[in-house]
Amino acid sequence: MKLAIIGCGEVGRLYARAAAESCDVVLCDAYPSPAARELAIELGLTLHERVGDWLAGVDRVWSCVTGDVAAAVAEQSGAFLSPEAMFVDLSTATPADKRFSADFLRGRGIEYADAVIMGAIGMTGLRTSLLVSGDAAEAAVADFATIGAPSRALENARPGDAAALKLLRTVLTKGIEALAVECLVSAEKQGVREELYRVLGDIDTQGFTAFLDAVVRSHLLHAERRAHEVERAVAQLDQANLPSSVLAGTRTLYERTVHSLAAHPPGPDAAASIDSALAWLLSVSETDTPAVV
16 A cells, blocks of 8 residues: 655654555655654655655555645645545644545545544554544544554544544643643642642542533532632632633633523523533523533
8 A cells, every 4th residue: 555644743754654564655744854854764765845746646645734734735635646545634624624625535536534633642652542534434444553553433424523523622631731730830839739639539530521521510500609619719829929811711601600590590400411411501502691611
């Protein structure tokens, strides 16, 4: 199999090295870094600086470019790829951009898979999981298996669905990261960081997704009380001369929820399950006083 890897940053180089053991790999990067050039020399791979006629002989493309140029790269590549080739978009492009790319390439007889990396390549390398959607998802999963990269195809999923899940994950993980920075810096300044880890142990006990469901369900029941708690937390950071950016947004969300609870009271069983809690939260998110979680 002849595989083109477009984009030779950390992700592209990782997969190129692994794939070169079993595939005929060719590289492409508009502005190749010294690390990309060194890899090409080390593995004896051709490194192009633009797409072109050379793509006509390629069976697979793994696009590892940044999300802002992903759709343009798909269009440019599609002009040269042969029908029946497969284009796997590993970028962080938006769901809409990935659907655009899929439609464009499908119109030229080129298969398309939306693949996203669900973790930190820098930490777990080739063991980092991938999630894949689109008509060519199963074929892409089979290809990833040949290099030892764990991946899973979403069932009955469109191109862009994997990207949507990746970005939803980002909402949570990057929000947690920002809160963790604020929290741990403040804990360190107050000399209580080690004890803080201990009082967070209940989250480890029940599991993270169970914890998420529990806090969202109980958000309907305890938003007003928790809003006051958030106010005190903001005050504590202010007193430590570590004013919060992220926690201030948290306070705004609680204020909206409290307002929505008064204006649109949920039914008595709304907090009984995560489904009913989310149904109410979605309903008020469409009013003038959204309470989005």
